[in-house]
Amino acid sequence: MPVTLAAAVDHEIDIKKSRFLGRIEPVASRADALLLVEALRAEHPAAAHVCWALLAGGDSGMSDDGEPSGTAGRPMLEVLRHHDLDGVLATVVRYYGGIKLGAGGLMRAYTDAVAGALVQAVKVERIAMAQYSLTLAYGDENRVRHWLLQRNYTVIAARHETAVTLVVSLPKADVSAMITALIDLTAGRLSLPNAPD
CATH class of the missing domain: 3.30.70 (Alpha-Beta Plaits)
Structure with a gap:
């Protein structure tokens, strides 16, 4: 049975001078999720990337936001799927530190930013x-x-x-x-x- 989150949870990691600000939060719809992503862009205008992954029934989606294809959105989405979540948005704001991480390093960083937030999250049954x-x-x-x-x-x-x-x-x-x-x-x-x- 799919579960959602009781509240938003943040988790920050630093890897080779790049900061990854991870957040997972419950959302009611794709439209609500996209509003939250835009609010993050406005809140972090100096960030290099604002990547996201959404599990919301038939309205799921993801974005690498300029990172190499498949290195941000997909790994984040897989973390959400692995935990059987629904109605959940994962976002990661990246501040680039000047050192390239490579595809594998990026995938690990985005995965860890979301997984670290999930460790602290309180899961609740999703009620229609x-x-x-x-x-x-x-x-x-x-x-x-x-x-x-x-x-x-x-x-x-x-x-x-x-x-x-x-x-x-x-x-x-x-x-x-x-x-x-x-x-x-x-x-x-x-x-x-x-x-x-």
Whole structure:
């Protein structure tokens, strides 16, 4: 079963005057991962390379960012695969120290930067999440919010118009049970405008 990370972890190594700043972190999507890579580029404008590897289901990818082909992104991706991770971005920022490492040396450096971060990482089971809209009467809102809070489901948006619409984030596996319980809790007044994601 794939796992992800509880939080971001950093690991730095120095090899022949080059600094390799490794980081692994959980991400929800490829778009989020690419935003993080761009933020790293902005944070480290003097870096020679910002290489990355992403395991995110069908949106996985990697980049050598100017390093010789296959010496950065692929070794980083292999470390993530070896640990059966998903929803994880690995990045390594390299500050060049003036001494060439050769293909083998680069592969070891990028592998070690990611593997060193993974040693410190806390892994957690990856739970598929869903967002679900619930429309209910104003009189039912407090009861429904209390019920959701007791189960640690997150209300990520609320609209108050002729009725209350709550957008809830919860594990996909729990959607059916939530609907059944909330129909009962609201005596059938709950409206379900969408199907689960």
